[in-house]
Amino acid sequence: MxxxxxxxxxxxxxxxxxxxxxxxxxxxxxxxxxxxxxxxxxxxxxxxxxxxxxxxxxxxQRPVPVRFTEHPTIPWQGRDLPLKIEDIPGKRLKVAVDDSVRISIPSFAGDQRDAWARHAFKEWARRWLRGQVQRSVERHAPKHGLQPREIRIKAMKTRWGSCGPSNDININWLLALAPESVLEYVVVHELCHIRERNHSPRFWALVADHLPRWQGERRWLKTHGLGLLKRFP
Structure with a gap:
């Protein structure tokens, strides 16, 4: 073959x-x-x-990977926000997000400036996403007793989430860049695998019981997901 x-x-x-x-x-x-x-x-x-x-x-047609020191915007929760990078004294990395994404990096970073900014953003986004995922789990898990053993935020090359045999839930950190409703869909999808280890009609009925409009969020991933995966390899 x-x-x-x-x-x-x-x-x-x-x-x-x-x-x-x-x-x-x-x-x-x-x-x-x-x-x-x-x-x-x-x-x-x-x-x-x-x-x-x-x-x-x-x-x-995939987008070029983001170079933080050259790109004027960055995706965040489904929107492209202005990206601002500043050099500061000392060793501390700082990230703040509101109507823009602001990353502060040590002035001595030199030719590693881009790598430092990328690392700072990724780690901040992972910590932020963990809180979002935890709140989504708390909203949906009690309804059908779909309690994960552990939640992990990971870098995943081709998947948005997974549910392990011990009911550990893995979520791709890049979902911080997608709309909140898309993140919720992926969390619900993986929670439902605790009950149904397949994509049978029963599985999709369980997803729909939590999110009646899940098809729209799935379409968003099919349309825009590959772009995120390739933009942040």
Whole structure:
């Protein structure tokens, strides 16, 4: 299966193709032979080629990674805010966000100025996002007893969130840059995986019980998500 990575999964119930910027993956449930997998791939070859072309087109239009010292704006909660960077004496890094994003870095940073600003913003955003996620969990978890064991804010290259086998919830720090409603959707999505470890109709019904308009937030991620992932590698 040239150009397609085969991954066997004990949790998968159906054969499915996953198209990502860096690979195409065929997920194969236990008990499905390689011959059956190849047959499935051939049946979906036209669909796969269409998806590949779309992915190449989207990746080709990806934004340039942000250089904090050169870019006039930065995304925050779904809006592009003015970005202001100032050099200050001492060693302390400071970030403040209201109607603009202001980052203060030591004047001795020199040619590391951009790296220092990026690090300061990322760490501040992660701390801020943890509080937002915790509040969202507190709003939604009691309704169906969907209590995570732990919440982690992480850098994730291709995913917005995940729910581990021990009910640990991982959330991509870049969701600090997305609208608040999109963050809430991802949190609810992962909480619902505590009950339903799949994307069955029962799973989506559970999501809808928390967020009746979840489809709009999912569409936002499909439209704008890749841009955020590529802008902040």
């Amino acid at each position: 040239e150009g397609v990575t085969l991954r066997r999964s004990a949790r998968a119930k159906y054969l499915r193709l996953v198209v990502k910027p860096e690979l195409v993956e065929l997920v194969v449930p236990a008990g499905v032979s390689e011959r059956q997998a190849k047959s499935f791939l051939e049946q979906h070859r036209t669909w796969l080629e269409t998806q590949r072309r779309e992915m190449e087109k989207r990746v080709g």
